Amino acid sequence: MEIEELKSKFLNKDFDQREFPVRAEAMVDFAQAVGETAPHYTDPSHPEFRAVPTFSARFHGRRMLPEDFPRLGGIPLDAGKAVMPQAPIRAGVTLVGRSHLHEVYEKTGRSGRMIFLVARMEVRDPANTLVSIVDSRMVIREKPPSEDASNGASGVGT
């Protein structure tokens, strides 16, 4: 299936929804794990207690891609995650994450052709306020006919 066909069929359509109860203990654990020391992230009694901005990186949907998304072949790899905080996440609420395919694009590099799929989860609080946007990026690397190990990807840049 061509990229344009994938885009028209799958982009911007919700394919997953999941609830995430937010506990103060989990917020503190996360803050400490990332080395945060500010009391408004580590002390639940602090009047401005909230989750660190990257807290929603721990939220995962039930699916990475839409159920009927075609198998594209090649070698799938995790290509990273980006969190865009929108509003404070408070303890004791249940957040709802809805996922859609946000972007599909292709590129070429020294390791060959690659297709990138960006699944975006929008996380909202009970008042329906958008608190976080989480982009999970997957790359599917086309396996060349004669794989040359000496030309493997370097990690940065094409």
Add this chain to the structure above:
Amino acid sequence: MGAHRPSGASARVNLDLHSHSIKSDDGRAQVDNYCLWIRKRELPIDGFVLTEHRQFDFESDYSALAREHGLTILKASEVETEYGHVLVFGVTPALVAEFNFADIRLPLAKVVEASERHGAVAVPCHPGRPRVGMCAHIGERGVPAGVRIIETFNGGSRGSEDADAQAMAARLGYLGIGGSDAHIVSHIGRCATRFARDVRSEGELAEALRAGEFEAVSWKSKS
């Protein structure tokens, strides 16, 4: 466009002609951090060109940043063709309307022809790189028409990739430019292009490239 070096600056100007910011999907560098790094490390370049992948960034205005740091910051594009990746200098809205910059299967002939018609200059980059460099495709597809300049120093080249590019340039009579291909801050300025006269805008850059008054330079071994 942003060019804010003091007037009377040296007539010989070093510009890193190949770099990427966070506007590129694989870029990890913020433009202000490139500026800080160049000044902090006293790199011998007078500015750089942001060649974002498969797009032209009409949105960003780096003129204040250029003024603050006394650097030239220009914008260009890196597109993808059947001969590999190609830098396009002097991009205009009219040129962007000529072909889909996001298409990874652009015909090089079309990119070269449309660029020339709109006053821009197309330069195949990292020609020695496997799969995405011109050297890998000449055997099968022949020597492409219209190419006059290639990138002979690329900061991301490995092994003999730059030497292969330089050998091809010598064999086919191409001029050479240099660029770091930086995606992270510490890679800016590894290679550059030295111009005989000042270059302060995208239009002047395309003009200087057409005039052939430049040479590729590299500081890779010193970094």
